[in-house]
Amino acid sequence: MPQEIPGLPAPLDAFPVYRVHERKNGSERYELLRLTVEAAAKPTHEQLYETLQALPAGTRNWLTRQVVRKAASIHDRFKEEALATAYHWCTAGLVRLDLLPPRHEGNPGPLIGWKLTEGVSSYANNQREQTEQETMSISAQLAEARARLADHPLVPLLLASDAMDIEYKSHLLIVAENAAEGTILAGRMSELRTYLTDGELATLLVARQQYRDYKPVGELARGGQAIVFSSRHKHTDQIVAVKRAKSRDDSAVRRMRREIEVAEIFGGHPHIMPILDASPDGDWFVMPLAQxxxxxxxxxxxxxxxxxxxxxxxxxxxxxxxxxxxxxxxxxxxxxxxxxxxxxxxxxxxxxxxxxxxxxxxxxxxxxxxxxxxxxxxxxxxxxxxxxxxxxxxxxxxxxxxxxxxxxxxxxxxxxxxxxxxxxxxxxxxxxxxxxxxxxxxxxxxxxxxxxxx
Structure with a gap:
């Protein structure tokens, strides 16, 4: 039977977990070890699916990656929102919580961790199976594209694609198929290969306007409105220069956007600095690393x-x-x-x-x-x-x-x-x-x- 715990949100039920100690006289003493907390009202499969789909993709993937998580992992992810998030997800039927016994009257005990509910575990297993099937299909298509792209700057990237997540594999497949069809940088490949290395060209081809694709290596220059870092593209391994506005001040971003605009218009010119990738907001862009x-x-x-x-x-x-x-x-x-x-x-x-x-x-x-x-x-x-x-x-x-x-x-x-x-x-x-x-x-x-x- 659920136990009423003062301070615990109403839609949640708490079930005590005891350890039994046998006394010398044959009687038993019960030690409260923890409380298992779950949603009082169990959601339907449809409700559970809608709740999961409403989560940001990164958060959903993180949640379903492990069946059991300790409190430290939860606090690392959500910081000061950890407990509120745990209660919210528990109420929605996504997780069961483990709490220590209450330390103070009127307050639940500290969070120990959580475990995915059966419905979420089943969803995660289905997603993993589906991802594995999609990965096998994409890998086969990448192999076909690679066979059509002999001596192309994308080939080293395609050879390393097994280690990539499905999101990036999907992106790479689109790029590779377009390259095989000759629809990407049409008519410019020969020209670009005269003044970009294959690594720089591959970085240009797979650019997807995401700052997380670049890992800073060291600071190269610092000006009044921007900082330039040497950075490594996480997939092509190419070392590039990333210029980032020091603030989102209108003047700084205007300048960055003007540089991006010039490169879009004249970037094919061998004596104008090309831009390999850029933020859609114009607050950072990527260039070849200057000698x-x-x-x-x-x-x-x-x-x-x-x-x-x-x-x-x-x-x-x-x-x-x-x-x-x-x-x-x-x-x-x-x-x-x-x-x-x-x-x-x-x-x-x-x-x-x-x-x-x-x-x-x-x-x-x-x-x-x-x-x-x-x-x-x-x-x-x-x-x-x-x-x-x-x-x-x-x-x-x-x-x-x-x-x-x-x-x-x-x-x-x-x-x-x-x-x-x-x-x-x-x-x-x-x-x-x-x-x-x-x-x-x-x-x-x-x-x-x-x-x-x-």
Missing amino acids: TTALLEMDQLRQAQQLKAIVMSVLDGLRKPHAKGWIHRDIKPENILKIQGRWVVADWGIGKRPHGQTSTPGHTRAGTLYGTEGYAAPELSDDAHKAGPEADIYSVGQLIGAILTGRVPQANIPLLPDDRGWREVVAAATAFDPQSRPSDVDEFEDLCAPLWHG
């Missing part, structure tokens, strides 16, 4: 061929965006990265969209400096919203000056090299009046051409 930055290579970049490589790469990385109306507005050594032996333009966070596509009208205010002092063109502190390609050309000119002189540029002061030819090029690129500079990257390349061949 180095221009800032760390300034001495080596003074060599003629090295200088040509970085300048031509930056100009090439700006060409298409400029043609579409995008202006970077923050070209500087820290934002030029080397991946797989090539220089790429990165960090378009304060870039200017084409006319009429401003995300927040009025956000760019006259009199506020955009860019980095010394590299930013004078007009970027006057009215950055009106800046054109000439603003980026100014920054490239200052970059060349910084490389060749080894000095840090000052605001609105051209950093002119001693070499006469480069002095004339940098002077032209950094003229105070934008109209006096080369009007586009092609004109600037023409200015540099004699020096490449000189």
Whole structure:
């Protein structure tokens, strides 16, 4: 018979569990060991199923994974909500609770643990059997897809798929079938394989916008609004760079979204930083891990061929965006990265969209400096919203000056090299009046051409 326990919620029945001790005189003494608590009203099979389906998938999977759980496991999962959750699930008929005897009048004893009810155990067994059947079917389909994808970046991942959970196997199957049909990254695979490793390409292919797919390894850089971590993709094993906003402040997220947008439009360009995966909310994204930055290579970049490589790469990385109306507005050594032996333009966070596509009208205010002092063109502190390609050309000119002189540029002061030819090029690129500079990257390349061949 149930025992009334003060403080126990009304829809629950408590059944005492005793240990019997036999006295010397032959009588018995009963020691209350614990209370088994269960729902007073037993739910129907349909009600039990509805309750289980209403739980978040992760919580439902955790609940049904083990028939018996100790209090420590429950408290680790639910923290301060552990006891309330236990009572709620017990009332719903999902679990039976074990409590210690009451320590104080009017309060139930501490929770020891719980055991799944028969209905939930039966549900869990059925789910496991169904999952095993689904897993066998998906594994067979993955093997078929693998046979069709010889020498494809996904093959190592497919070979390791046996160790994956069914959720990820299902996702991988969709990706693999699309890859086998040629419908994913159609027409771009050959191009992408020239400047992404197979591991990076596999990470791009299986991207599913979930931060939990990446395990941080170490911090690479910390700025005013974002932190960059080296991270390992848990399934491809590829080490990548994950950039995450330090807060969900509107300004920080706007910048991140702008970087994602540029990569979506121009990410196939070999000299624009590609993005492999990104949050749907825009508060984090994934890039290939850079080998180095221009800032760390300034001495080596003074060599003629090295200088040509970085300048031509930056100009090439700006060409298409400029043609579409995008202006970077923050070209500087820290934002030029080397991946797989090539220089790429990165960090378009304060870039200017084409006319009429401003995300927040009025956000760019006259009199506020955009860019980095010394590299930013004078007009970027006057009215950055009106800046054109000439603003980026100014920054490239200052970059060349910084490389060749080894000095840090000052605001609105051209950093002119001693070499006469480069002095004339940098002077032209950094003229105070934008109209006096080369009007586009092609004109600037023409200015540099004699020096490449000189």
